[in-house]
Amino acid sequence: MTERITLAHGSGGQAMQRLIKERFLAQFDNAELARMEDQAQLALAPMMAAGDRLAFATDSFVVDPIEFPGGDIGKLAVCGTVNDLAVGGALPHSLSVGLILEEGLEMAVLDRLITSLAATARAAGVQVVTGDTKVVHRGSCDKIFINTSGIGVIPSHRQLGAHRVQPGDLILVNGTLGDHGAAILQARGELALSGTLESDCQPLNGLVEAMLAAGPVHAMRDATRGGVAAVCNEIAEVAGLRLTLKESALPIHPQVRGISEILGLDPLLMANEGKLVAFVAAEHAEAVLAAMRAHPSGREAAIIGAVEPAASHQVLVEGLYGTCRQLLMPVGEQLPRIC
Amino acid sequence: MTERITLAHGSGGQAMQRLIKERFLAQFDNAELARMEDQAQLALAPMMAAGDRLAFATDSFVVDPIEFPGGDIGKLAVCGTVNDLAVGGALPHSLSVGLILEEGLEMAVLDRLITSLAATARAAGVQVVTGDTKVVHRGSCDKIFINTSGIGVIPSHRQLGAHRVQPGDLILVNGTLGDHGAAILQARGELALSGTLESDCQPLNGLVEAMLAAGPVHAMRDATRGGVAAVCNEIAEVAGLRLTLKESALPIHPQVRGISEILGLDPLLMANEGKLVAFVAAEHAEAVLAAMRAHPSGREAAIIGAVEPAASHQVLVEGLYGTCRQLLMPVGEQLPRIC
Numbered sequence A, B: 001m002t003e004r005i006t007l008a009h010g011s012g013g014q015a016m017q018r019l020i021k022e023r024f025l026a027q028f029d030n031a032e033l034a035r036m037e038d039q040a041q042l043a044l045a046p047m048m049a050a051g052d053r054l055a056f057a058t059d060s061f062v063v064d065p066i067e068f069p070g071g072d073i074g075k076l077a078v079c080g081t082v083n084d085l086a087v088g089g090a091l092p093h094s095l096s097v098g099l100i101l102e103e104g105l106e107m108a109v110l111d112r113l114i115t116s117l118a119a120t121a122r123a124a125g126v127q128v129v130t131g132d133t134k135v136v137h138r139g140s141c142d143k144i145f146i147n148t149s150g151i152g153v154i155p156s157h158r159q160l161g162a163h164r165v166q167p168g169d170l171i172l173v174n175g176t177l178g179d180h181g182a183a184i185l186q187a188r189g190e191l192a193l194s195g196t197l198e199s200d201c202q203p204l205n206g207l208v209e210a211m212l213a214a215g216p217v218h219a220m221r222d223a224t225r226g227g228v229a230a231v232c233n234e235i236a237e238v239a240g241l242r243l244t245l246k247e248s249a250l251p252i253h254p255q256v257r258g259i260s261e262i263l264g265l266d267p268l269l270m271a272n273e274g275k276l277v278a279f280v281a282a283e284h285a286e287a288v289l290a291a292m293r294a295h296p297s298g299r300e301a302a303i304i305g306a307v308e309p310a311a312s313h314q315v316l317v318e319g320l321y322g323t324c325r326q327l328l329m330p331v332g333e334q335l336p337r338i339c
Helices: A014-028 A073-086 A107-124 A179-188 A205-214 A227-239 A254-263 A282-293 B014-028 B073-086 B107-124 B179-188 B205-214 B227-239 B254-263 B282-293
Strands: A040-042 A053-061 A091-102 A127-136 A144-154 A169-173 A219-222 A242-246 A276-281 A302-308 A314-318 A324-326 B040-042 B053-061 B091-102 B127-136 B144-154 B170-173 B219-222 B242-246 B276-280 B302-308 B314-318 B324-326
Touching: A014 A107, A014 A127, A040 A091, A040 A127, A053 A073, A053 B091, A053 B127, A053 B144, A073 A091, A073 A107, A073 A144, A073 A205, A073 A219, A091 A107, A091 A205, A091 B053, A091 B144, A107 A127, A107 A144, A127 B053, A144 B053, A144 B091, A144 B144, A169 A282, A179 A254, A205 A276, A205 A282, A219 A227, A227 A242, A227 A276, A227 A314, A276 A282, A282 A302, B014 B107, B014 B127, B040 B091, B040 B127, B053 B073, B073 B091, B073 B107, B073 B144, B073 B205, B073 B219, B091 B107, B091 B205, B107 B127, B107 B144, B170 B282, B179 B254, B205 B276, B205 B282, B219 B227, B227 B242, B227 B276, B227 B314, B276 B282, B282 B302
Parallel strands: A091 A127, A242 A314, B091 B127, B242 B314
Antiparallel strands: A040 B053, A053 A144, A053 B040, A091 A144, A169 A276, A169 A302, A219 A276, A242 A302, A314 A324, B053 B144, B091 B144, B170 B276, B170 B302, B219 B276, B242 B302, B314 B324
16 A cells, blocks of 8 residues: 555654654764754854854745656755855755645655655755644645755855845856756646656755856856746846846757747746856956856856946846847746746 | 735745745844855854853654644644753753744734744744745645744853762653643544643743752753653663653643643643653752752642662553552654643
């Protein structure tokens, strides 16, 4: 008989303790979690010099389907929060994991997702130190939702933020745009699209360290929901500047371009889960770009645009024939439950 | 027309930005959140002396109904995580809030819940510094789920934990048991119970500080899912000791006793959201008890039992006529979605 999650697994009693001890602790293998107290206790003080800041980020994941080419909701849950920390210049340290499980979820599926989550955490060099498990009745959630929150340390000399972006900065990305959104669309199978597209879901903290070692970066954002369009509009608004992207410079996978053209979607609005947008002063841009290209997560990195002074903030895309179109903040939702 | 949550509110685009700026930021009024970067950056280093530890806790909330006498899911989400930090001896500092919203949720309901969440955070002296909002299709979750994660600082001299519980320790609680569970049961209205019971949902960090100022405490746990029975069994197992509770000493509200007797429930297994169980050496117990009773969250505090050496760990309840019954770890779920 297929073993499944029952309401008892969320009870705080024996069934929940067994689930945690037998299925979760073995995967995470970490003394702090194994104490099973209500809170993790971390000796962070020795790691923090005077002036260092603590970074704190959270993300909930509701992606549908929960397993897709290139990843699953477990991998995504680690990447999302690790990347939110990393783009602020933080060294990610620890994660919490909050699971909301639907009664009836197959235990074998949960095992696969937790194994993937744990493997991704190891790859990113972060520890899962605290967690929580809730179970809701069949039909009250869709299979599994995961929240991860994360903490990390930002060395005092690292000062990144949208307000630091300057006229003259160049805009860099670490690879092809829209892969995650297109892979999810394809995985849903509603559109009879075939292809071999994979989500770009990956932790970016290693890449970020390589970039910051190569030169100063004014701001970074990971381009998840709303894609590069949302990031660029947010930065343009905070900095009060014009950002101009060059259509010809955008790295876009041919299959993503194909899907986008068929469906009338814009890869600049599509979600990524392993791509960041960085703003770097022109004199350091080539060095940072070279460091990105030398890293496995940045082989197809490119300079895609530049920052200019402007009377009012805006984001433009310069087309192949020199004409410009305005790239607006996405209004609604191209693809619900993309992450 | 009733304003409602739409999928666009989870898009990462304009609708989400408006929701956050107009409805959330105003409530939280905090510069770190208002930066709207991917991560909060906290100057915690000056607050941490050498040897201090960082506490990190997470909890997801799926309570049904989302509003109930004495609280709502917003208030609960703050109390749950603040209390998980406080019972470890931490001074709670900051919270993250991750919202999963169902398409169609009434905006007026969301406003009420966020107002309550923000008011509870202010009352507990913690700041909401980072957040995330997702929206799922109608029917893919039940109205609203909230995850909060929290960080706090544990001064180096505070060393609490189940392994520190000793034979001879007395067992204290800060008031009546089972109020939250009984209030939720009543609020569901399925059992045609009438009454005026309120959930005990409250932040306990103020009470914990008063207790720790009065005397050393070996271990504390908040008695949420699984109630006092789960806490006592967890502690007994880790410490390898026998815990004996005195039936006559248990503070139980007459209405909770009534509901329990009608339904065959045990208040020791029912959830609390503002009650902790503390283990204190006998010579300090009266001082800690007095400090609890002097605090608004501990007026009905009581010593409910004692810790004894034992060949194998167990939890006993000594009845009114001197007979003992074993209090087992709850097996399954008395009340799903209690928190």
